[in-house]
Amino acid sequence: MSQVPQVRVGIMNEPEVEFVLNGDYKVNGAVCSGSQKAVCVNGKIEWGGREYDDLLFEPVDAASGSFTLKGVTIGVSFHWKRKEDQSFSGSLHFIVESGRLTPINVLPVEDYLLSVISSEMSAKASLELLKAHAVISRSWLLAQIHKEDAAPKGADVRLGDSAQVSTPGEEIKWWDRDDHVNFDVCADDHCQRYQGITRASTETVRQAIKATWGQVLMYDGKLCDARFSKSCGGVLEEFENCWEPTHYPYLEARRDSDNENDFPDLTCEDNAAEWILSSPQAYCNTSDPAILSQVLNDYDQETKDFYRWKVEYTQDQIADLVRRRTGDDYGRIKDLQPVARGTSGRLYKLKIVGEKLTKTIGKELAIRYALSESALYSSAFVVEKHDVAADGYPGKFVLRGAGWGHGVGLCQIGAAVMGAKGFGYKEILLHYFINANIIKQY
Secondary structure (H helix, E strand, C coil): CCCCCEEEEECCCECEEEEEEEEEEEECCEEEEEEEEEEEECCEEEECCEEECCEEEEECCCCCCEEEEEEEEECCCCCCCEEEEEEEECEEEEEEECCEEEEEEEEEHHHHHHHHHHHHCCCCCCHHHHHHHHHHHHHHHHHHHHHHHCCCCCCCCCCCCCEEEEECCEEEEECCHHHCCCCCEECCCCCCCCCCCCCCCCHHHHHHHHHCCCEEEEECCEECCCCEECECCCECECHHHCCCCCCCCCCCCCECCCCCCCCCCCCCHHHHHHHHCCCCCCCCCCCCHHHHHHHCCCCHHHCCCCCEEEEEEEHHHHHHHHHHHHCCCCCCEEEEEEEEECCCCCEEEEEEEECCCEEEEECHHHHHHHCCCCCCCCCCEEEEEECCCCCCCCCEEEEEEECECCCECEEHHHHHHHHHCCCCHHHHHHHHCCCCEEEECC
16 A cells, blocks of 8 residues: 555534535536535525535635534434534535435545544644554554445445344444444544544644654554543443454453453452452552543543542432433343453343343443443443342442453543553553554555
């Protein structure tokens, strides 16, 4: 590969989209600019008084052209979900998916990375941390594009669709970027957080991209599926416990500290409970505001307790929550029983015992969705039952948990601490991606 590849990023999926062309854009042989509105009508894109199957807006001046999408939802299904106007460089391609409009941003991978690094973390992060994140974001993206090249085209799939394996009494599902067959990746945390040129980039971000230009993580001659999350909670999780049942040797259990192999077997319930209820040393066990501000944007900093956290529900609250979030009426909840934990202590199977229904659910994100109005910080938690009545039904449930996110691959807060301790970006990467190689691909 000698040239920088292009990436197609799905930004949103709505019945209608208001947008502004900040400069001249070519579309169907004409040039237009300014405020616009596209509406999905009978499976077509209605714009400018006409209907289209798809619409491509290309900047007349690729170096300076940009567009703004109104009311983009960020933090989909997460606790800080909100809408904001976002601006993007490159081209704008509208398609129809499931009777709604999907605007797709088309741009070079390295331009995309400038935004991802500033969107996923603070653009004020240290140079070594930004270099590490540039390499993993580039690796993950190119791995997804290569998967896309091998996938069937033309399927009508909405953002956030899941893979699912169901048997009587058990429903296991997971979400992954493979759901997106009409573009390469989406713009939200489901893939990599991407907010175009909305998040101000810095000279340090540009230096990180330039210094690692074309560099990727590889293992056994293949691109690494380089995952990352905010905080592993002390030990890294394995890929197959969160997504499809595929084991990657470079994504294995490891303690997030200098003593990489010093950790208990957290698949064992007693060990997991002791680990989660304590606060063991780890790179990501920090409250240093200077370090956290490198990783957490303003809205992320609304999350104060992430290494160890607690949520409480009354019986009425949890029964209503589980019914709405799973779509199944369990009645009153009698118990939440751990069935299977991964290497970080994260549950990937949880049995919900109710008066009307008992079912085992998973994997980790399905569990997080079921037990929160948005998503629990992680599925690494233990359950406490309080005020248990004579019939065995608790009056209150307390979940005590560890970490923020799925815990697979690079731990962003841990990596920030490593950068502050003087580790170079290659040392950071090889701590989280075991025995991988860093290769310049273009």
